[in-house]
Every structure is written in C-alpha cells, then in structure tokens.
Amino acid sequence: MPPADDTSAAGGDGDDLDAPEIAIEDPGSAAAVDDPVRPPRGTGRRLHGAIAHKLGVAIVSGHYAPGDRLPGEVAYSGELDVSRGAYREAVQVLTAKGLVESRTKAGTRVLPRNRWNLLDPEVLAWAFTGDPDIGFIRGLFELRAIVEPAAAALAAERRDRADLKILKDALAAMTRHSLATEAGRTADRDFHSGILAATKNDALIVLSSSIGAAVNWTTVFKQRARALPRNPIPDHRRVYEAIAAGDAAAASMAMRVLVELALEDISRMAGEG
Amino acid sequence: MPPADDTSAAGGDGDDLDAPEIAIEDPGSAAAVDDPVRPPRGTGRRLHGAIAHKLGVAIVSGHYAPGDRLPGEVAYSGELDVSRGAYREAVQVLTAKGLVESRTKAGTRVLPRNRWNLLDPEVLAWAFTGDPDIGFIRGLFELRAIVEPAAAALAAERRDRADLKILKDALAAMTRHSLATEAGRTADRDFHSGILAATKNDALIVLSSSIGAAVNWTTVFKQRARALPRNPIPDHRRVYEAIAAGDAAAASMAMRVLVELALEDISRMAGEG
DNA sequence: GGGATTTAATAGTCCGACAATAAGGTCGGC
DNA sequence: GCCGACCTTATTGTCGGACTATTAAATCCC
Numbered sequence: 001m002p003p004a005d006d007t008s009a010a011g012g013d014g015d016d017l018d019a020p021e022i023a024i025e026d027p028g029s030a031a032a033v034d035d036p037v038r039p040p041r042g043t044g045r046r047l048h049g050a051i052a053h054k055l056g057v058a059i060v061s062g063h064y065a066p067g068d069r070l071p072g073e074v075a076y077s078g079e080l081d082v083s084r085g086a087y088r089e090a091v092q093v094l095t096a097k098g099l100v101e102s103r104t105k106a107g108t109r110v111l112p113r114n115r116w117n118l119l120d121p122e123v124l125a126w127a128f129t130g131d132p133d134i135g136f137i138r139g140l141f142e143l144r145a146i147v148e149p150a151a152a153a154l155a156a157e158r159r160d161r162a163d164l165k166i167l168k169d170a171l172a173a174m175t176r177h178s179l180a181t182e183a184g185r186t187a188d189r190d191f192h193s194g195i196l197a198a199t200k201n202d203a204l205i206v207l208s209s210s211i212g213a214a215v216n217w218t219t220v221f222k223q224r225a226r227a228l229p230r231n232p233i234p235d236h237r238r239v240y241e242a243i244a245a246g247d248a249a250a251a252s253m254a255m256r257v258l259v260e261l262a263l264e265d266i267s268r269m270a271g272e273g
Numbered sequence: 274m275p276p277a278d279d280t281s282a283a284g285g286d287g288d289d290l291d292a293p294e295i296a297i298e299d300p301g302s303a304a305a306v307d308d309p310v311r312p313p314r315g316t317g318r319r320l321h322g323a324i325a326h327k328l329g330v331a332i333v334s335g336h337y338a339p340g341d342r343l344p345g346e347v348a349y350s351g352e353l354d355v356s357r358g359a360y361r362e363a364v365q366v367l368t369a370k371g372l373v374e375s376r377t378k379a380g381t382r383v384l385p386r387n388r389w390n391l392l393d394p395e396v397l398a399w400a401f402t403g404d405p406d407i408g409f410i411r412g413l414f415e416l417r418a419i420v421e422p423a424a425a426a427l428a429a430e431r432r433d434r435a436d437l438k439i440l441k442d443a444l445a446a447m448t449r450h451s452l453a454t455e456a457g458r459t460a461d462r463d464f465h466s467g468i469l470a471a472t473k474n475d476a477l478i479v480l481s482s483s484i485g486a487a488v489n490w491t492t493v494f495k496q497r498a499r500a501l502p503r504n505p506i507p508d509h510r511r512v513y514e515a516i517a518a519g520d521a522a523a524a525s526m527a528m529r530v531l532v533e534l535a536l537e538d539i540s541r542m543a544g545e546g
Numbered sequence: 547g548g549g550a551t552t553t554a555a556t557a558g559t560c561c562g563a564c565a566a567t568a569a570g571g572t573c574g575g576c
Numbered sequence: 577g578c579c580g581a582c583c584t585t586a587t588t589g590t591c592g593g594a595c596t597a598t599t600a601a602a603t604c605c606c
Contacts, residue, residue, distance in 0.1 A: 046589065048365065072556060083591045085358055088558085089365045092321065096369035096395070104557045104598040114470075118479045120390055122369070139474040142427070146477075150419040197387070201412040203483070204419075206391045210476070319558070345587060356560045361589085377567040377588045 047082060051090035056126040059099050059110055069107045070100070097123050121209035128213065140214040141266050145259045147207060148192065152239055152255035153248040155198035163198035167240050170194055174233055179219050189215050191236060195243070195255075218262045232258065320355060324363035329399040332372050332383055342380045343373070370396050394482040401486065413487040414539050418532045420480060421465065425512055425528035426521040428471035436471035440513050443467055447506055452492050462488050464509060468516070468528075491535045505531065 045053075055070070064070055071079070077087035091108060094100045098115045102108035117123055118136075127136065155163070173187035189212040196204050196211070235258040242251035318326075328343070337343055344352070350360035364381060367373045371390045375381035390396055391409075400409065428436070446460035462485040469477050469484070508531040515524035 048589085052369075073558095074556085085361075085592090086590060088358075089362055089589095092362045092365045093369040096325075096366040096393075098394075102557065103600095105555060105600055106598095107556065113475065114478055114481075116479070117390070117393055118475055119392060120369075121371075136475055139476040142472075142474055143476040146420055146423040154415070199415075201415055202386060202391055202409055203412040203416040205387055206389070208387075321558085346589095347587085358561090359559060362558095375588065376569095378569050378586060379567095380587065 048086045048089040048093070051080065051082065051087060052093040053126065055090060055094055056097075056099065056123065057129045059094070060116075060123065060126045061130055064110045066110045066112045068110050070110065072107055099123070119207065119210040124210060124213050128217075137214070137217055138263075138266055140210065140217070141259070141263045143207075144211050144214050145256075145263050147204065148195070148211065148259050149252040149256040151196050151199050151204055152243060153252040154201065154204075155195045156243045156246050156248040156251040158200050159198040159243055159246075163194060164244055166194040166197070167191060167243065171233075171236055171240050174236065179232065180223075185216060185219055188219070188236075191240075195239070198243070218265065221265055230261075232261075235261070321359045321362040321366070324353065324355065324360055325366040326399065328363060328367055329370075329372065329396065330402050332367070333389075333396065333399045334403055337383045339383045339385045341383050343383065345380055372396070392480065392483040397483060397486050401490075410487070410490055411536075411539055413483065413490070414532070414536045416480075417484050417487050418529070418536050420477065421468070421484065421532050422525040422529040424469050424472050424477055425516060426525040427474065427477075428468045429516045429519050429521040429524040431473050432471040432516055432519075436467060437517055439467040439470070440464060440516065444506075444509055444513050447509065452505065453496075458489060458492055461492070461509075464513075468512070471516070491538070494538055503534075505534075508534070 058064055070076065073084050073087055073091075077084045080087065091100065091102060095102060095108075097120050098111060098117045100108050101111050118127070127133075159167075170187045170191035174184055174191065177184035177187070179185060179188060192211055192215050193208040196208050199205070235254065238254040239251060239258060242254050331337055343349065346357050346360055346364075350357045353360070364373065364375060368375060368381075370393050371384060371388045373381050374384050391400070400406075432440075443460045443464035447457055447464065450457035450460070452458060452461060465484055465488050466481040469481050472478070508527065511527040512524060512531060515527050
C-alpha cells in the first residue's frame with residue numbers, strides 16, 4: 001500500500017523544466033578555474049546534481065561534440081574541486097540518459113545524438129538552457145502535432161470526472177491569468193498534460209514533460225515575435241468541450257487546429273530568424 | 274569537429290534491449306541473502322550496472338511499489354556485499370531515470386509511475402524482464418499506432434537515398450530470414466527504426482527503441498498465440514514502396530493497416546489471456 | 547611486417563570517516 | 577490540551593586515498 005507520497009499532485013508533471021540556481025559559467029574559454037560549481041552554503045540541489053547539470057548543458061549545447069573525450073575523472077574532479085566520487089555519480093547520471101559512455105582506459109566519450117534520451121525531462125531542460133537549436137524545437141512541435149490530436153481523441157473516450165475537473169480548472173486558470181503570466185503558462189501545460197493523463201496510457205503520459213516544454217515554447221516564440229496574434233484560449237475551450245462531450249473526432253480536430261497554428265508560428269520563426 | 278565516432282552505424286538504434294548475462298534471481302521470496310549480484314570473475318557488465326539492473330527490475334516489476342522505501346544504503350550495500358559507493362552510483366542511475374528519489378534522512382523512495390521514464394531503453398528492458406504488464410504493452414502499441422503512420426508520411430517526404438537503402442536492406446533481410454528467426458526480428462526493428470530515422474526528426478528518432486520493443490512484442494504475441502495469421506512482409510513492402518515513391522498519404526495509410534493489425538492481435542490477446 | 551607481449555593510463559571498486567540535512571519525537575509556552 | 581520551537585538521530589551526501597581491473601597503445605620478438 002503506497003504511503004502518502006504525493007509530492008506530485010495531479011498535473012504537476014510537466015513543470016520540472018526548472019532553472020537551477022547554480023550559475024553555469026561557460027566552461028569554454030580561458031581560466032574557468034575557480035568557477036563556482038560548488039555551492040558553498042545553503043544550496044538546495046545536491047552537488048553531483050549540479051555537476052551533472054553543468055556537464056549536461058556543456059554536452060547538449062555542443063561544447064563537447066559527439067565523439068569527444070571529456071577530461072578524465074581525476075583531472076575534472078580536481079579542476080572542479082570536488083571529490084572523484086561526486087563526479088562519478090554525475091557521470092552515471094549522464095550515462096543513464098545516454099549522453100556519454102565510459103570505457104576503461106579509453107575515457108568517457110560523448111555518444112552520437114541518436115543515443116541521447118532527448119525526451120528525458122532533464123535533458124530537455126539542459127537543451128533549453130541558453131538558446132536551443134531551432135530545428136530541434138520544430139521537431140518537438142512535429143511530435144506534438146502527431147501525438148496531441150490522437151491523445152485528445154483517446155481522452156474523449158476515456159476521460160473520467162477527475163480528468164475533466166483538472167482540464168476545467170486548468171482552462172479557468174488560463175483564462176484568469178493570461179498566457180503572459182507564468183501562472184497562465186503553467187495552467188497551459190497542465191491542460192495539455194491533463195489530456196495525456198486522461199488517455200490512461202502510460203506510454204503517452206511520459207511524453208507530458210516533452211510536450212509541456214514544446215507548449216511553453218509556443219508562447220515564448222510568440223512573445224519574441226511580438227506577435228500575439230489570436231487568443232488561443234477559445235481553441236483550448238473547444239478541445240475541452242469536445243472531450244467533455246465524449247466526441248473523439250471533434251476533440252482530435254480541435255486539437256489539430258490548435259497545434260497546427262502553433263507549428264505554423266514556429267516554422268515562420270525558423271524561416272525568418 | 275567530431276572525430277570518427279561511429280560506434281552506431283546506421284540502423285543500430287533499437288537493438289539495445291539486450292539481456293544481461295547476469296543471473297537475476299527474483300529477490301522476492303525468502304533468503305535472497307547470498308544471491309550472486311557480484312560477478313566474481315570475467316563479468317562484462319560493470320558492478321554498479323548490475324546493481325542498477327537488479328534494483329530496476331525489482332521496482333518495475335512491482336516488488337517495490339511506488340512510495341515504498343527501499344533499504345538504506347548501508348543495509349543494502351552490506352547485504353549485497355558491495356561498497357556503498359557502487360550502490361550509490363546504481364541509485365543515481367535509477368534517479369536519473371525517474372524511478373526513485375533520495376532525500377536525506379527520509380531514505381530513497383520509489384516514485385509514482387507517472388514520473389518513470391518508461392520510454393528509456395533500459396527501463397523498457399527492465400519492464401520486459403519477466404512477464405510485463407499487458408496493459409502497458411497495449412499502451413505501447415497505441416503509441417505505435419499514433420506515431421508510425423505519421424512518421425511514415427514524413428519519411429516519404431524527406432527520405433534520401435541512404436534511408437531508402439537501409440529500408441530496402443531491412444526488408445530483404447526480413448524476407449530472407451523469416452520473422453521466426455532472431456535475425457528476421459532484428460531486421461524488422463531496423464525497418465521501423467529506419468523509417469523514424471528518415472523523418473530527420475530527433476524527437477521522433479528517440480522513440481526508436483520504444484517502438485522497436487513494441488515491434489518485437491508483435492511477433493512474441495503472435496507466436497505465443499500459435500497464430501501466425503498472415504505474412505506481414507507484403508504489408509511492410511507496401512510501406513516501403515510508398516515511401517520510395519514519395520507518396521506520403523499512401524505511406525501513412527499502409528503503415529496504419531500494418532500497425533492496426535498488430536494492435537488487434539494484442540487487444541485480442543489481452544482480452545483472452 | 548605481423549603477431550605476441552609489456553606497459554601505462556584510466557575507469558572501477560573499496561574503505562572509513564565526517565558533514566549536512568531533515569523527519570520525527572520532545573519539550574515548553576499559551 | 578493544543579500548537580509551535582527545539583533537539584535527537586537516522587540517513588543520505590561528500591570526501592580522500594588506496595588498490596584493482598581493464599584495455600589501448602607502444603614495444604618487442606619472430
């Protein structure tokens with residue numbers, strides 16, 4: 001019997017794209033000697049987590065290219081002034097996410113991109129630190145365009161009362177705060193996560209964080225373009241109503257227009273910028 | 274400039290669902306005391322990897338339920354007769370995959386299922402050790418049914434000569450060996466991975482391993498049912514020809530019938546068995 | 547020149563100690 | 577008697593150093 005564990009109340013899925021409070025100095029140029037990877041007092045994140053973050057960003061951002069060897073354990077842990085154990089734990093994290101591979105005597109090398117777990121929430125967060133690759137964002141939107149309409153259809157068939165409440169609340173929150181506020185964007189993510197959750201399909205639910213990230217970038221791009229063309233909330237409402245009505249076809253259709261408009265924006269941005 | 278890194282020649286994506294050579298004794302019942310987690314000589318897999326595998330299987334298979342606290346570092350590492358460091362590295366791997374969370378004084382607890390990275394190749398492999406949840410497999414097939422037709426359409430538009438060669442070779446291999454052989458099943462996975470690769474979309478490509486696992490289960494289920502109803506290779510050929518012809522609509526359609534037939538089989542099995 | 551052998555560099559493991567954290571109990575105030 | 581501040585203590589987090597295992601690369605022998 002699962003004890004009260006709920007650190008993850010409903011809808012709290014896609015929100016782990018947090019920005020760590022540790023300053024990540026670009027380790028590229030000269031004299032990155034005493035960079036404060038070490039949060040001396042009152043940190044929050046654990047040390048090996050900080051190292052993993054730093055390394056992860058360095059890899060995903062291309063500072064270390066696939067095939068590159070990153071400095072040996074002793075060298076790097078010494079340079080960062082952390083113990084070798086902490087450094088190794090960080091590397092295990094990267095290994096678990098498919099970013100690197102360690103072999104005795106050969107060192108640890110960055111794996112080719114197709115081995116990376118790009119949909120892992122943390123990897124995604126690393127990819128979005130700094131300015132991410134526009135091509136990748138477009139790919140994420142393509143994934144949205146594929147998955148979300150189908151998910152909406154399934155949700156229309158399988159949703160229960162609790163699902164509907166979550167969607168309704170999220171919609172209300174989106175309306176109350178606009179999408180210009182952080183609270184509004186969180187509600188937006190909750191809405192889309194809620195639809196995936198309503199499919200009762202674990203394999204779809206795990207895509208929540210990935211799709212949530214893409215959802216976030218919708219508004220980011222729109223704001224960057226200073227073009228907040230149309231109020232997207234009516235579109236969301238149509239999706240909700242179709243799901244509430246149990247109309248799978250309508251839900252799929254409504255979601256498709258919603259996502260395709262976003263995809264258009266991204267493609268236009270990619271073409272221009 | 275990326276040095277020659279190609280440890281991952283084309284089409285080698287979905288094949289990491291390997292079975293480790295370490296005997297995993299079900300840690301369930303009594304007296305799992307001296308179980309040989311420790312491969313004394315001539316192993317292959319690293320020690321912390323073996324521990325992570327053992328723990329991962331135990332968690333995914335439900336031996337530890339979400340919310341459960343697993344034994345403390347000192348206790349468990351002592352029982353397994355490994356150092357605390359090695360055990361910790363294993364736990365970091367599980368943490369990176371979202372299976373557990375460690376908090377000081379509170380111990381490390383199994384996270385709720387919706388935090389698990391179920392599409393991670395390793396987690397998938399763990400989930401398929403022993404008899405996996407039929408519901409999850411069905412979910413995986415639903416994901417296939419959603420993603421693959423769309424991916425086939427994109428592939429038809431974007432494939433280049435190299436992509437076609439990979440698909441053609443895989444198709445030939447499937448024909449030569451049947452799907453009853455391991456080589457044939459590998460070719461089957463390569464075919465589906467090749468289509469995803471042809472989309473040139475990283476967010477889709479990472480689904481290769483997940484979908485590859487589902488593809489494998491198609492044949493497993495069919496064989497278990499002793500019903501090898503129809504030769505699926507002509508279906509694959511139709512998909513290939515549509516992609517080669519650049520006909521997105523036809524590719525999507527052909528893939529849809531292919532997957533839907535498989536989905537039917539699974540659903541029937543789930544209903545019966 | 548090619549295969550067997552040695553070397554050395556590097557990741558992997560172990561140990562033992564101490565630090566930091568916070569869960570859960572305890573005590574005191576109201 | 578209830579609630580908040582305090583303390584205890586169990587547990588993870590970090591450290592340093594030593595030793596082992598593995599294997600890429602150089603070296604040597606035939």
